[in-house]
Amino acid sequence: MGALPHQIDPVVPTEVAAALAAVGRTEDLRFSPDGRRLAIAGFAHRTVVLVDLVVGEGPSVVITGAVVATTDLRQPHGLDWLDPATLVVGDRAGGLALLDAPPAGRGVRALDVATRPVATAPGLLQGPGSVAVAGRGEVLVAGNWADVVTRHHLAPGDPTTVVAEEVWLRHGLDLPDGVAVSPDGRWVAVSNHNEQVVLVHDGAEDADPDEHRPAGVLRGARYPHGLRFTGDGRLLVADAGSPVVLAYRPGPDGWRTAAYPDAAIRVLADETFAAGHRRPDEGGPKGIDVDPSGCVLAVTTEHRTLGFVDLGAALTAPAPPDPAALAAYERDVLARHVAARAEGHRRAHEALAAEVREHDARALAARTEEHLAAVEAAAAAARADAEDARRRAEAAEHRATDAEEHLAAIRATRLWRLADRPRRLYARLRRP
Numbered sequence: 523m524g525a526l527p528h529q530i531d532p533v534v535p536t537e538v539a540a541a542l543a544a545v546g547r548t549e550d551l552r553f554s555p556d557g558r559r560l561a562i563a564g565f566a567h568r569t570v571v572l573v574d575l576v577v578g579e580g581p582s583v584v585i586t587g588a589v590v591a592t593t594d595l596r597q598p599h600g601l602d603w604l605d606p607a608t609l610v611v612g613d614r615a616g617g618l619a620l621l622d623a624p625p626a627g628r629g630v631r632a633l634d635v636a637t638r639p640v641a642t643a644p645g646l647l648q649g650p651g652s653v654a655v656a657g658r659g660e661v662l663v664a665g666n667w668a669d670v671v672t673r674h675h676l677a678p679g680d681p682t683t684v685v686a687e688e689v690w691l692r693h694g695l696d697l698p699d700g701v702a703v704s705p706d707g708r709w710v711a712v713s714n715h716n717e718q719v720v721l722v723h724d725g726a727e728d729a730d731p732d733e734h735r736p737a738g739v740l741r742g743a744r745y746p747h748g749l750r751f752t753g754d755g756r757l758l759v760a761d762a763g764s765p766v767v768l769a770y771r772p773g774p775d776g777w778r779t780a781a782y783p784d785a786a787i788r789v790l791a792d793e794t795f796a797a798g799h800r801r802p803d804e805g806g807p808k809g810i811d812v813d814p815s816g817c818v819l820a821v822t823t824e825h826r827t828l829g830f831v832d833l834g835a836a837l838t839a840p841a842p843p844d845p846a847a848l849a850a851y852e853r854d855v856l857a858r859h860v861a862a863r864a865e866g867h868r869r870a871h872e873a874l875a876a877e878v879r880e881h882d883a884r885a886l887a888a889r890t891e892e893h894l895a896a897v898e899a900a901a902a903a904a905r906a907d908a909e910d911a912r913r914r915a916e917a918a919e920h921r922a923t924d925a926e927e928h929l930a931a932i933r934a935t936r937l938w939r940l941a942d943r944p945r946r947l948y949a950r951l952r953r954p
Contacts, residue, residue, distance in 0.1 A: 712749075754816070808822055
């Protein structure tokens with residue numbers, strides 16, 4: 523797998539290595555509560571991959587088998603262990619679902635596995651990405667498209683039933699792409715992808731989701747994704763836009779702090795990172811987790827389905843972030859804000875132009891209506907004149923008919939016939 527600082531090269535059967543290499547795009551991953559399985563969200567092929575392994579002294583990792591479970595989900599993105607035998611999975615093209623983990627075994631097994639949908643309220647989940655089990659039956663979900671974190675309480679004995687649920691966090695979120703809960707349940711960290719920061723909330727605070735301000739703001743990750751609190755109080759952040767996992771320390775008042783990372787753990791070789799770095803926010807680590815002993819950091823990326831790091835060694839002699847990389851990060855953040863502001867101005871100008879066009883259209887419509895009213899009035903007058911002329915023509919025709927009938931009556935009299943010869947004689951005498 524190449525020589526990276528503090529990397530652990532696992533012992534892995536050839537067929538398992540080949541199966542893992544074929545998983546394609548991955549997202550989150552989680553160790554089981556006993557640390558003997560790793561669940562990986564296989565986003566590309568609708569799979570959940572369960573890797574059976576043993577973490578030993580050194581530390582060392584021995585992989586014994588893998589189950590590639592093809593699911594009825596469309597885009598499995600986030601997952602966590604609800605209990606030692608059950609995973610709760612966030613389907614970014616659907617909702618929440620429960621997956622009963624198939625039994626462990628050696629070698630590779632490919633299975634078709636049906637999930638059980640969790641009956642969340644219609645419309646509450648929009649693009650559920652990462653999920654985190656915050657306590658017994660309590661699940662937090664980062665809603666990618668709704669820009670919220672929701673909280674769901676599942677019924678004991680029937681976790682497909684939701685007892686209560688709510689939008690818990692909304693303020694300042696722009697594509698929340700990861701969520702994690704500290705071991706003591708006090709702190710909740712959220713990856714704020716488009717704002718390029720990690721927000722840490724005090725879980726003990728209860729406020730309206732639009733008013734629930736973060737206690738801490740962590741900078742330095744270009745595109746934060748997977749998150750994990752460690753047992754010694756640190757926070758690890760997968761940076762999907764770089765080949766590193768960043769480590770942050772809490773301040774004197776816990777995570778009520780603003781901080782940069784104090785360590786950058788290299789998890790990808792340059793060529794592996796470059797293979798997936800087709801966009802600024804792709805190519806780096808997506809899912810991360812720490813085994814229950816706190817010794818091994820597991821990482822998944824699209825072009826390296828599974829990697830392991832000696833976390834103790836990496837944090838004992840931490841490599842601080844490169845100042846040039848932090849400067850590049852700040853320039854990138856500034857450029858995004860400038861571009862966002864310019865886009866806001868452009869949209870405002872477009873809205874103003876549309877308003878002007880709408881005003882002109884309304885004025886033209888009003889003038890057109892006035893013109894049409896005048897034309898209709900003129901047409902009505904012309905119709906009235908035509909009707910009057912028709913009536914006059916009919917009256918004239920009636921008078922002419924009456925006159926003809928009167929003349930015919932005169933010509934039919936005996937007196938008219940007796941006067942016929944004198945009329946002809948008179949007519950000859952008048953000739954020149």
